[in-house]
Amino acid sequence: MSTETVVEPTGHTVGRETILAARNVTMRFGGLVAVDNVDFTVHSGEIVGLIGPNGAGKTTFFNCLTGLYKPTSGEVRFMGEVLPPKPREVVVAGMARTFQNIRLFPNMTALENVMVGRYCRTSSMAFTSILHGPKFRREEAETRERAAELLEYVGMKGQGGHLARNLPYGDQRRLEVARALATDPKLLLLDEPTAGMNPQETRQAEELIFKIRDSGLAIVVIEHDMRFIFNLCDRVLCLVRGKTLIEGTAAEVQSDPRVIEAYIGSPENEEGGAHA
Ligand SMILES: Nc1ncnc2c1ncn2[C@@H]1O[C@H](COP(=O)(O)OP(=O)(O)OP(=O)(O)O)[C@@H](O)[C@H]1O
Ligand SMILES: [Mg+2]
Structure with missing residues (x-):
């Protein structure tokens, strides 16, 4: 560099x-x-x-x-x-980005949307894992905790349980930022x-x-x-x-x-x- x-x-x-x-x-x-x-x-x-x-x-x-x-x-x-x-x-x-036309998973909760961003940094491929062993459960708990921290960081504390599609527009934009940050970008x-x-x-x-x-x-x-x-x-x-x-x-x-x-x-x- x-x-x-x-x-x-x-x-x-x-x-x-x-x-x-x-x-x-x-x-x-x-x-x-x-x-x-x-x-x-x-x-x-x-x-x-x-x-x-x-x-x-x-x-x-x-x-x-x-x-x-x-x-x-x-x-x-x-x-x-x-x-x-x-x-x-x-x-x-x-590198992480947000989109001009918001691209969230509308039927997932705010917290789950941020967790999706995090999966690129976890090893156990949480979406596809069928063997929910201890490593998967530990990573899942860490991912959930980090996602909650990021929601708080972008000003959405306590809103993790809402479905993305029900959030006001401004919060949907903030949620996209939280999801992008979940990938640990530079x-x-x-x-x-x-x-x-x-x-x-x-x-x-x-x-x-x-x-x-x-x-x-x-x-x-x-x-x-x-x-x-x-x-x-x-x-x-x-x-x-x-x-x-x-x-x-x-x-x-x-x-x-x-x-x-x-x-x-x-x-x-x-x-x-x-x-x-
Ligand atoms: N996938 C595509 N196929 C064909 N043309 C495209 C495609 N994407 C963008 N364009 C065209 O390229 C040009 C630039 O579009 P772009 O969306 O990058 O502009 P923009 O600066 O982001 O505009 P806005 O401020 O409206 O978002 C436009 O003429 C647009 O119609
Ligand atoms: Mg544009």
């Missing part, structure tokens, strides 16, 4: 690990180039934002970063290694974590993401809520029609007129306009 030396605003020199490095990533669907030659780096301890109007290619790029899609060309390295071929192996390597990728949340829930989500970062994870977050993004992120990448429009610190990107133009649309960009 590479380490780069950075001089912080305080004047201190620190070494930052490169957690994720995407180089020249392109993803085509037939004639459509959804992601066009994008470079992207995430260092340890960073929160990096990914913004851009609807259809800009943000989710498609996420799918390339997390191994759900194999890019048409380009390379993604995680912790210095090329991504393993199967999404499950990517999770085991230490990098967490969140696709629109505050979509559908009220302002209070959004503030809680912001606090939760800072707390997760402070616990030692790097985070990549897609959002349309600009106040949320610029408050939260160290760096921001803005995609437009699959291409990098600008990448920089939150302050640099926030004040760049091209970003505002990309969202509100310009005469050459008639389909622009997102729910920013």
